Amino acid sequence: MPRICRRCKVEKAEIYLSYSREYLCLDCFNRFFEKRVADTIERYKMFRAGDYIGVGVSGGKDSAALLYVLKKLYPNKEFVAIHLNHGIGEYSRDSLDRARELAESVGVDIHVFDYVSRLGISIPDVELTKYRNKVCSVCGYIRRWALWKAASELGVDILATGHNLDDTVEVMLNQFITGNFEELTRLRPVLPPEVPGQVWKVKPLIRSPERDNFYYAMFNDLPVKRIDCPYYVDARSTRRKRLLDMWERESPNIKFQLYSVFTKKLIPLIEARYGAGVATNRCRVCGGPSYGDVCGACRRIELVREAKGL
Amino acid sequence: MPRICRRCKVEKAEIYLSYSREYLCLDCFNRFFEKRVADTIERYKMFRAGDYIGVGVSGGKDSAALLYVLKKLYPNKEFVAIHLNHGIGEYSRDSLDRARELAESVGVDIHVFDYVSRLGISIPDVELTKYRNKVCSVCGYIRRWALWKAASELGVDILATGHNLDDTVEVMLNQFITGNFEELTRLRPVLPPEVPGQVWKVKPLIRSPERDNFYYAMFNDLPVKRIDCPYYVDARSTRRKRLLDMWERESPNIKFQLYSVFTKKLIPLIEARYGAGVATNRCRVCGGPSYGDVCGACRRIELVREAKGL
Numbered sequence: 001m002p003r004i005c006r007r008c009k010v011e012k013a014e015i016y017l018s019y020s021r022e023y024l025c026l027d028c029f030n031r032f033f034e035k036r037v038a039d040t041i042e043r044y045k046m047f048r049a050g051d052y053i054g055v056g057v058s059g060g061k062d063s064a065a066l067l068y069v070l071k072k073l074y075p076n077k078e079f080v081a082i083h084l085n086h087g088i089g090e091y092s093r094d095s096l097d098r099a100r101e102l103a104e105s106v107g108v109d110i111h112v113f114d115y116v117s118r119l120g121i122s123i124p125d126v127e128l129t130k131y132r133n134k135v136c137s138v139c140g141y142i143r144r145w146a147l148w149k150a151a152s153e154l155g156v157d158i159l160a161t162g163h164n165l166d167d168t169v170e171v172m173l174n175q176f177i178t179g180n181f182e183e184l185t186r187l188r189p190v191l192p193p194e195v196p197g198q199v200w201k202v203k204p205l206i207r208s209p210e211r212d213n214f215y216y217a218m219f220n221d222l223p224v225k226r227i228d229c230p231y232y233v234d235a236r237s238t239r240r241k242r243l244l245d246m247w248e249r250e251s252p253n254i255k256f257q258l259y260s261v262f263t264k265k266l267i268p269l270i271e272a273r274y275g276a277g278v279a280t281n282r283c284r285v286c287g288g289p290s291y292g293d294v295c296g297a298c299r300r301i302e303l304v305r306e307a308k309g310l
Numbered sequence: 311m312p313r314i315c316r317r318c319k320v321e322k323a324e325i326y327l328s329y330s331r332e333y334l335c336l337d338c339f340n341r342f343f344e345k346r347v348a349d350t351i352e353r354y355k356m357f358r359a360g361d362y363i364g365v366g367v368s369g370g371k372d373s374a375a376l377l378y379v380l381k382k383l384y385p386n387k388e389f390v391a392i393h394l395n396h397g398i399g400e401y402s403r404d405s406l407d408r409a410r411e412l413a414e415s416v417g418v419d420i421h422v423f424d425y426v427s428r429l430g431i432s433i434p435d436v437e438l439t440k441y442r443n444k445v446c447s448v449c450g451y452i453r454r455w456a457l458w459k460a461a462s463e464l465g466v467d468i469l470a471t472g473h474n475l476d477d478t479v480e481v482m483l484n485q486f487i488t489g490n491f492e493e494l495t496r497l498r499p500v501l502p503p504e505v506p507g508q509v510w511k512v513k514p515l516i517r518s519p520e521r522d523n524f525y526y527a528m529f530n531d532l533p534v535k536r537i538d539c540p541y542y543v544d545a546r547s548t549r550r551k552r553l554l555d556m557w558e559r560e561s562p563n564i565k566f567q568l569y570s571v572f573t574k575k576l577i578p579l580i581e582a583r584y585g586a587g588v589a590t591n592r593c594r595v596c597g598g599p600s601y602g603d604v605c606g607a608c609r610r611i612e613l614v615r616e617a618k619g620l
Contacts, residue, residue: 177564179571181579239560246556250549254487261489269491269579 007032015215018252026219033216037069037204044189046202047077047158054156054199056147057081057102057110059095059225061217062162064102066205068222070160071106081110082150082159084143087122094227101223113150115142121304123231128307131300135231138300145297148288151199163203166210169255170241172262181270188267194289195282209255317342325525328562336529343526347379347514354499356512357387357468364466364509366457367391367412367420369405369535371527372472374412376515378532380470381416391420392460392469394453397432404537411533423460425452431614433541438617441610445541448610455607458598461509473513476520479565480551482572491580498577504599505592519565 003013003023011025017032024032041047055070057063067081081103086092096112103110116122123142126135151159168187175183191201205213217224247254282288283295285302294302313323313333321335327342334342351357365380367373377391391413396402406422413420426432433452436445461469478497485493501511515523527534557564592598593605595612604612 177567177571179575181575243557243560247553250553257487261487265489265491266576269583272583273579 014219017212018248019209019256021252029215030219033065033208033212034069034073036207038073040189040207041073041202041204044202046160046190046204047074051157052078052080052155054080054082054111054151054154054159055108056159056161057083057099058162059083059098059102060162061222061224062164062205062210062213064098064162064222064224065208065213065216065220066160066162067102067108068106068220069216070204071108079108080154080156081108082147082154083110083112084146084150085112085114085116086139086143087114087116088124088229088231091225091227091229095225098223098225105223111150111154113146115146118146119301119305120310121301121308125304125308126300129303131303138304139231141297141300145286145288145295145301148198149286152197156199159199159201160204161201162205162213164205164208164210164213165255165259166241166244168203168206169258169262170237170244173244173258174237174240176262176266181266182274184262185267185270185274185276188263192276195287198289207256207259324529327522328558329519329566331562339525340529343375343518343522344379344383346517348383350499350517351383351512351514354512356470356500356514357384361387361467362465363387363389364392364421364461364464364469365389365418366469366471367393367409368472369393369408369412370472371532371534372474372515372520372523374408374472374532374534375518375523375526375530376470376472377412377418378416378530379526380514381418389418390464390466391418392457392464393420393422394456394460395422395424395426396449396453397424397426398434398539398541401535401537401539405535408533408535415533421460421464423456425456428456429611429615430620431611431618435614435618436610439613441613448614449541451607451610455596455598455605455611458508459596462507466509469509469511470514471511472515472523474515474518474520474523475565475569476551476554478513478516479568479572480547480554483554483568484547484550486572486576492584494572495577495580495584495586498573502586505597508599517566517569 005011005013005025005028006022007024007028011027013023014026015029016023047053053070055063055067057067067079070077071079081099083096083099085096100110119142123135123139126132126138129138131138147159147161172184172187175181175187189203189206193200208216216222244255251257281290281292283290283293283298285294285298288295288297290296315321315323315335315338316332317334317338321337323333324336325339326333357363363380365373365377367377377389380387381389391409393406393409395406410420429452433445433449436442436448439448441448457469457471482494482497485491485497499513499516503510518526526532554565561567591600591602593600593608594603595608596605598605598607600606
């Protein structure tokens with residue numbers, strides 16, 4: 001016997017939310033999902049009137065859900081999609097195609113920051129350096145930097161990214177366990193500029209479980225990349241995520257609970273003690289925030305360029 | 311082929327320590343266990359010269375390991391074993407017998423605080439009150455109070471208890487998740503007196519995993535109770551412990567790592583912000599520390615006495 005939607009009590013239920021113990025139909029799930037995003041944006045005052053908003057769009061489900069829901073919730077705001085082309089062969093071509101398709105379907109311009117034409121390097125070139133076993137880590141440094149760079153060039157006020165609840169909680173827990181308390185402050189839903197002229201960073205999906213983003217993208221037929229990144233074999237983070245999933249089976253609400261403790265209790269405590277973990281220098285190369293003379297991204301980009309003889 | 315002990319490289323290994331990936335023989339395990347306890351006592355300066363030390367002895371493996379190892383490490387210090395008789399039928403009789411046997415075998419006097427003769431109540435009497443579904447919680451309140459009371463009467467300077475690593479980390483994690491940050495400070499290895507004249511509380515086994523205490527008690531033929539408490543069916547804490555055990559299979563060191571983050575990073579941060587969570591009042595009934603007019607233990611004892619018509 002098919003279950004009936006707990007909310008409308010009319011339609012057939014299509015999805016079960018274990019954390020709220022609800023069976024929902026497609027329409028009610030969409031409304032529920034969108035309301036949570038709207039609540040998150042309101043709660044943390046992510047957008048202000050007249051903001052020009054950049055949305056990081058990778059080609060994946062999270063950022064697809066993000067751009068789609070933002071345009072639906074705020075049809076009159078000005079958005080621009082930002083895509084980074086990492087130059088990882090077929091994977092990057094598929095990602096770019098899906099990102100373009102998505103932007104077009106929601107009627108938002110897309111700006112592509114192409115690593116090869118802009119920096120002279122691609123992510124596979126990292127294998128030429130001493131970081132050959134840390135491609136994902138270097139990619140993370142360059143990705144944050146390139147998103148910031150593209151956002152600055154476009155003159156956007158806000159940069160929205162698709163960080164989901166699961167990833168956020170996994171990283172929070174890991175930083176906590178390893179005692180990197182100051183790094184924890186970077187996991188807040190809203191990050192103000194670290195140096196003058198930098199954009200605000202916001203994470204409207206920070207309270208959306210990965211699985212919900214997947215279903216939202218699927219139910220709304222959003223174009224999503226079909227190829228996995230060939231470098232993504234981060235066994236440790238996968239193991240930690242599996243652990244959180246086991247934990248969730250015991251306590252269906254645990255990810256929300258951890259998110260809440262981290263953002264409402266621990267991070268404010270850390271900030272009260274150490275400040276907001278803001279880098280005080282400006283990078284000599286790019287002018288962005290840096291702990292030293294040259295920022296971590298510029299150092300890595302330079303290293304890869306050198307390895308290529310550039 | 312039997313494995314050889316990693317340390318002495320002579321004897322047959324009898325135990326595997328997953329967190330340090332070592333196979334050890336009985337003698338080397340004993341030495342390793344004792345050194346860790348000695349290091350913990352030194353590190354936190356738990357004992358001072360001339361201290362008269364009360365040791366809580368329940369009849370279980372943790373406190374048996376504690377009294378035995380303390381007497382072995384500090385043969386010239388003055389110890390007294392303190393046992394609480396909860397009046398839980400056969401279980402309590404078995405516990406008392408084992409505690410007496412242990413104290414006698416190590417040559418330490420034992421002081422028994424008997425609930426029925428001292429308070430007029432037993433733990434089963436809690437079932438007569440509105441707390442009938444929270445017997446374990448009430449027992450915890452009364453146990454902490456009675457240990458303190460007995461220790462004060464004996465005039466000891468320090469009260470040592472057998473809290474192990476697993477229990478400590480389980481409670482820490484739970485207090486963390488539920489956001490009870492101020493309660494976390496009570497989980498430190500050393501608790502100073504909250505009101506003048508109270509004893510110091512120390513936990514020399516706080517870095518000893520439960521399993522190691524079990525093996526230490528077994529290898530040294532310590533008398534340990536054979537009957538489980540009939541009230542112990544705390545499903546939630548058992549579930550949480552199982553989760554930590556699963557986590558440990560992925561990261562063999564996780565309990566030590568969590569312990570270290572909590573005690574070295576989080577608790578100092580909380581204390582810097584809120585103070586050490588010390589109760590400022592004195593209980594009108596017992597004179598012990600209290601948040602209100604009458605402390606939580608005295609209120610519960612009185613409730614049970616009333617239910618018995620006392």
